[in-house]
Amino acid sequence: MRLLTLLALVLLGLSAQAAEKLKVVTSIPDLADLSRRIGGDRVEVQSICKGLENPHFVSVKPSHLVAMSRADVFVQVGLSLEVAFVPGLLENCGNARIQPGRPGFINASDGFAAIDIPGQVDRKLGDVHPQGNPHMNLSVEGGAVMAANILKGLCAIDPAHKADYEARHAAWTRELEAAQQRWKKLGEGWKGRKVCVYHQEHAYLIRGYGLVTLGSVEPQPGIPPTPASLASLIATLRKEKDVCLLAVAWARRSELEEVRNQAGVTLVELPNMCAGLPGTESWIEMMDLLHKRLAEAFGPQKGT
Amino acid sequence: MNHSILSASALLLGTSALFGQGSAFQTPGMPRQVYGPPKEGTSQDNSGQASRFSSVFNPAFSFVGDIVGDYRSGGEEVGWNAELRALEFGAQAWVDPTAWAYFTAVSDGESLDIEEAALHYKGLGERHTLRVGKFFLDFGKQMQTHIHELRTLERPLVLREYLGDEVSGTGVQWDHWFSANDTTAVRFSLGAFSSLLPEHEHGEEEEPEAEAEVAGRKSIGNLNYSARVTGFTDVGTNGTLQLGTSARIVPDFAFVDEDGGGEVGGLDNTVWGLDVTYGWKDETATKSFTAGLEFLVNSGDVGAELGAAPGDAPIVADGTRTGWLLFADHGLDPNNSIGLQISMAELADADKTEALEIEAYYTRYLSEFHRLRFGLSTLDVDGADESFRAAVQYTFFVGAHGHGVNW
Numbered sequence: 085m086r087l088l089t090l091l092a093l094v095l096l097g098l099s100a101q102a103a104e105k106l107k108v109v110t111s112i113p114d115l116a117d118l119s120r121r122i123g124g125d126r127v128e129v130q131s132i133c134k135g136l137e138n139p140h141f142v143s144v145k146p147s148h149l150v151a152m153s154r155a156d157v158f159v160q161v162g163l164s165l166e167v168a169f170v171p172g173l174l175e176n177c178g179n180a181r182i183q184p185g186r187p188g189f190i191n192a193s194d195g196f197a198a199i200d201i202p203g204q205v206d207r208k209l210g211d212v213h214p215q216g217n218p219h220m221n222l223s224v225e226g227g228a229v230m231a232a233n234i235l236k237g238l239c240a241i242d243p244a245h246k247a248d249y250e251a252r253h254a255a256w257t258r259e260l261e262a263a264q265q266r267w268k269k270l271g272e273g274w275k276g277r278k279v280c281v282y283h284q285e286h287a288y289l290i291r292g293y294g295l296v297t298l299g300s301v302e303p304q305p306g307i308p309p310t311p312a313s314l315a316s317l318i319a320t321l322r323k324e325k326d327v328c329l330l331a332v333a334w335a336r337r338s339e340l341e342e343v344r345n346q347a348g349v350t351l352v353e354l355p356n357m358c359a360g361l362p363g364t365e366s367w368i369e370m371m372d373l374l375h376k377r378l379a380e381a382f383g384p385q386k387g388t
Numbered sequence: 389m390n391h392s393i394l395s396a397s398a399l400l401l402g403t404s405a406l407f408g409q410g411s412a413f414q415t416p417g418m419p420r421q422v423y424g425p426p427k428e429g430t431s432q433d434n435s436g437q438a439s440r441f442s443s444v445f446n447p448a449f450s451f452v453g454d455i456v457g458d459y460r461s462g463g464e465e466v467g468w469n470a471e472l473r474a475l476e477f478g479a480q481a482w483v484d485p486t487a488w489a490y491f492t493a494v495s496d497g498e499s500l501d502i503e504e505a506a507l508h509y510k511g512l513g514e515r516h517t518l519r520v521g522k523f524f525l526d527f528g529k530q531m532q533t534h535i536h537e538l539r540t541l542e543r544p545l546v547l548r549e550y551l552g553d554e555v556s557g558t559g560v561q562w563d564h565w566f567s568a569n570d571t572t573a574v575r576f577s578l579g580a581f582s583s584l585l586p587e588h589e590h591g592e593e594e595e596p597e598a599e600a601e602v603a604g605r606k607s608i609g610n611l612n613y614s615a616r617v618t619g620f621t622d623v624g625t626n627g628t629l630q631l632g633t634s635a636r637i638v639p640d641f642a643f644v645d646e647d648g649g650g651e652v653g654g655l656d657n658t659v660w661g662l663d664v665t666y667g668w669k670d671e672t673a674t675k676s677f678t679a680g681l682e683f684l685v686n687s688g689d690v691g692a693e694l695g696a697a698p699g700d701a702p703i704v705a706d707g708t709r710t711g712w713l714l715f716a717d718h719g720l721d722p723n724n725s726i727g728l729q730i731s732m733a734e735l736a737d738a739d740k741t742e743a744l745e746i747e748a749y750y751t752r753y754l755s756e757f758h759r760l761r762f763g764l765s766t767l768d769v770d771g772a773d774e775s776f777r778a779a780v781q782y783t784f785f786v787g788a789h790g791h792g793v794n795w
């Protein structure tokens with residue numbers, strides 16, 4: 085009997101501990117990885133987007149709605165990256181704890197200096213994002229900003245475990261610093277290397293390493309190419325040598341191949357978010373793969 | 389309850405205070421004197437008040453244009469035509485922290501109709517919404533959408549035959565959803581309206597017909613009701629399945645011969661529906677597949693023909709009619725999709741004449757904000773010539789734009 089009582093108490097204790105975990109929902113897997121790293125065993129994390137998806141086209145599923153309705157914390161990139169699904173989810177989930185302005189809402193791009201902020205917001209510019217290029221999760225500096233915002237958010241909502249969060253964030257930051265050394269070394273010879281893009285996801289890397297963008301398969305962000313725009317892009321690329329065409333899993337294969345075959349460029353498949361391509365479970369691993377693929381594509385010779 | 393009464397009176401007080409402020413030296417409706425030029429870089433004057441001339445609280449506006457060019461043969465209409473089918477103008481904004489309001493006005497170039505004007509009140513608690521005003525009937529998967537938002541050019545045969553082309557009612561609707569498990573959400577709605585019969589489109593009628601009408605004033609039992617329950621669940625990692633059932637109840641209405649003057653009252657009608665929808669997206673969220681089935685039962689007094697002579701009462705058809713629609717859509721990429729929709733219905737005449745409509749369509753989004761659609765359709769009514777239509781639809785969306793949850 086005493087044993088049973090003890091067992092019951094232990095089970096109760098375990099379930100209470102499990103129930104105490106913060107339920108974190110993130111828009112993309114990069115934020116899920118960072119939330120797990122900083123939250124540790126204090127959090128239970130779920131991402132809405134999967135690693136190969138185009139975040140601009142994700143549609144809402146019932147599991148997303150249920151997860152959002154139960155969440156203690158919601159983490160998004162912001163900068164209008166998730167406009168296709170986050171506003172609808174926030175509006176319909178009926179969860180006051182995670183609404184913008186509440187402690188349970190974390191905007192991971194807060195304080196990040198976005199590039200390509202349009203001087204004029206007009207659909208003439210395509211599917212333009214009024215707050216600038218939203219793909220900050222693919223910038224070398226983005227990781228630290230996302231992690232800092234998650235740390236701040238978790239500490240605010242669960243101050244009792246502030247020290248734990250800070251310790252884990254510090255450990256992750258040391259890993260990040262080591263990784264940034266690797267990336268810096270790899271990227272040293274890249275200045276002036278020529279690329280063509282499909283979409284504008286890698287604009288931060290391109291600017292950071294001083295790569296030269298010769299064109300884009302999408303004539304403007306979110307606007308599919310026309311036969312004329314493709315022909316003019318191919319004509320431009322034909323005049324150049326050693327051009328890498330950067331693309332992610334969702335880019336249209338037929339157009340990528342047309343450009344590659346007709347313009348003689350090297351197609352480089354890059355990750356879009358973490359947990360998509362093999363070996364990209366964490367944000368740092370994903371950025372490692374990104375740099376590795378670029379280094380392979382650019383080859384050992386230094387750029388001009 | 390107390391809370392809502394309180395906030396209603398607070399709202400009234402607030403309004404009178406607002407009008408009271410400048411009333412001593414101001415004629416209601418006339419612009420107030422503005423002192424000095426607007427502050428640089430703002431739309432406000434220098435009064436230091438966000439007054440009625442301030443645009444800081446302006447709602448978000450949008451408009452949609454829907455243009456159709458088509459060729460028809462075989463039916464009553466033959467030949468080419470092009471029309472601005474709809475110019476839709478809308479606005480939306482939060483009213484206060486618990487409610488947002490919107491309206492949609494639509495014109496075909498001649499008259500301007502308010503299709504929807506409603507307020508969504510969220511103050512009842514988590515996952516509850518109270519909708520008040522005029523808005524579309526919550527029935528199946530396709531009645532809540534404006535025609536230009538459909539996957540096909542027209543509302544499918546069985547829906548327009550049993551419910552109407554566009555059905556909006558003035559009333560109130562309570563919506564709630566809850567989770568059945570980690571991957572399943574269940575939503576229901578209950579609505580009470582003054583009338584849920586479609587509005588007649590005057591001026592466009594080719595031949596006189598008996599029109600269904602609900603009386604303006606009625607007992608509470610004779611209000612029109614709508615109800616819907618739907619379960620929505622994940623299927624594997626890439627799919628979703630939705631099951632739903634809906635009803636529209638019109639307990640008391642009349643068929644009226646507006647030209648001849650004949651009328652039959654005391655009629656009732658109930659339409660009941662069942663819907664199944666399966667959706668799938670590939671691992672990059674760019675290729676998709678959607679298939680759906682809706683089955684409808686129309687019972688009670690379903691339709692009427694004009695009496696033999698002017699002044700005679702219309703001859704009412706009653707009993708049960710059934711019909712269905714089935715569609716399959718394939719999104720080749722975010723910009724291109726193809727699909728096929730088939731709809732069959734027993735018409736609301738005394739003979740239960742069968743009709744079959746088939747539509748094949750290709751949609752190309754030139755970008756997220758405008759789209760071209762090519763549709764080929766046939767309508768085959770027993771005992772009549774088969775009619776054919778080939779159409780091009782061009783639709784553009786300007787301004788504020790959002791994606792809700794489609795369930």
Ligand SMILES: [Zn+2]
Nearest residue numbers: 140283284285
């Ligand atoms: Zn983008």
